[in-house]
Amino acid sequence: MKTYDFTLVLSGVTELTDELADRLFEAGCDDGSPGSCNRVVTIDFHRRAASLEAALRAAITSVRTAGCRVERIEIDAKARALRA
Helix, strand or coil: CEEEEEEEEEECCCCCCHHHHHHHHHCCCCCEEEEEECCEEEEEEEEEECCHHHHHHHHHHHHHHCCCEEEEEECCHHHHHHHC
16 A cells, blocks of 8 residues: 545635544544645645545545535645655
């Protein structure tokens, strides 16, 4: 398995509260670092999986389990190339 680095940008959330951070952690986002800046909440993931697609699907499922929606996925091509 490889570790895949990517960021999920959440939709409909403008602030990372302690309650939201706890929900995300409990939903399986414990390999991600949530944060917020300029009313945008993101989670930087470092997820081990068999493929990038599997890592993304699992992370999105975890975010949905926490009651949130994903607006978009951001993948740093440079970081991805270093891990390949």
